[in-house]
Amino acid sequence: MANHDALPLVVLTEQFAKLPGIGMKSAARLAYHVMSMPAQEVEAFAQALLNARQTVHFCQCCENLTDQKFCPICEDDSRDHSLICVVETPKDISAFERTGEYQGVYHVLHGLISPLKNILPDDLKIRSLIQRVREGNIREVIMATNPTVEGDATAAYISQLLKPLGVTVSRLAFGLPVGGALEYADEVTLFKALENRNQM
């Protein structure tokens, strides 16, 4: 925005531009849009921002985001609390829940180990995971981080910490995506699919 723009608009544009994936042009468009919204809706938006930030925090058990002491999944007695699926972000939980197949509980790391980005193990919610396993009654921990260098490294690191505690540690299967075509599969995926082939 240029110096002929109203200052409050410039400030709002800069706030929007701080959000991930929103550049200066989109931010200006959003700021102009706010001008055309009813004042009541803008107030509801501002209130939603403050509310979410103030009342949502980490579940005391699995570190998922919740506005209660424990998240609904940890509170759910019908789920298998001896099976923990370790994910990077709360969004990953939604992906698993959409399958409707997983009946265990979760643990959210809130990141992956990445020395290049200066994210070390202590910056993640690893300690509370170890604590959960140590407190007992955990049968298996599934490492469900992304199949990337950082995801693999984080899974390997946590696995080394968990194994001495006598718990089964597993990793998601890698292979051809269902519905995908062989000719479009990359070499690494194809190699993994070969390596992990199952008897028919």
Add this chain to the structure above:
Amino acid sequence: MANHDALPLVVLTEQFAKLPGIGMKSAARLAYHVMSMPAQEVEAFAQALLNARQTVHFCQCCENLTDQKFCPICEDDSRDHSLICVVETPKDISAFERTGEYQGVYHVLHGLISPLKNILPDDLKIRSLIQRVREGNIREVIMATNPTVEGDATAAYISQLLKPLGVTVSRLAFGLPVGGALEYADEVTLFKALENRNQM
């Protein structure tokens, strides 16, 4: 977001999703991002929203957005106040200002006539434009709406209202974009470039 998500997060996601160009997935990503922002920054964001909506309004002369009575361009005595450039949105002003060549003033319509979208002349800031021209001292009005069906129709409509007032009404030139290649020009643009050819 699914029903295992914290309610304040769902509410915030819905608010983000109301913004133009932001779908449910992006909205969820933005809402999660807000969770990781320092509480102070979230408060600044909410305050910027309220501030902008409450203090910014239309310039009493040109209908541009401003937090003063008149916008900086209308207040600038060094500009040519007898030349008005009529644009659709405040963003268009920024585009003209970036050229650094235009020394006149502006008038913002805040939309284009579009019977299909139920936007009629009375929904735009046309009356205040007529009033400005009627008050006199206006030499020329440049119609700078987009070269679309709606932009052309709006320019033609306003032109018909202005001409009886004895003011020169002009339209932006259409032709090949500078730096563009002939082979990539569409037929209509090329036709316009031929039609409006200039003697060398």
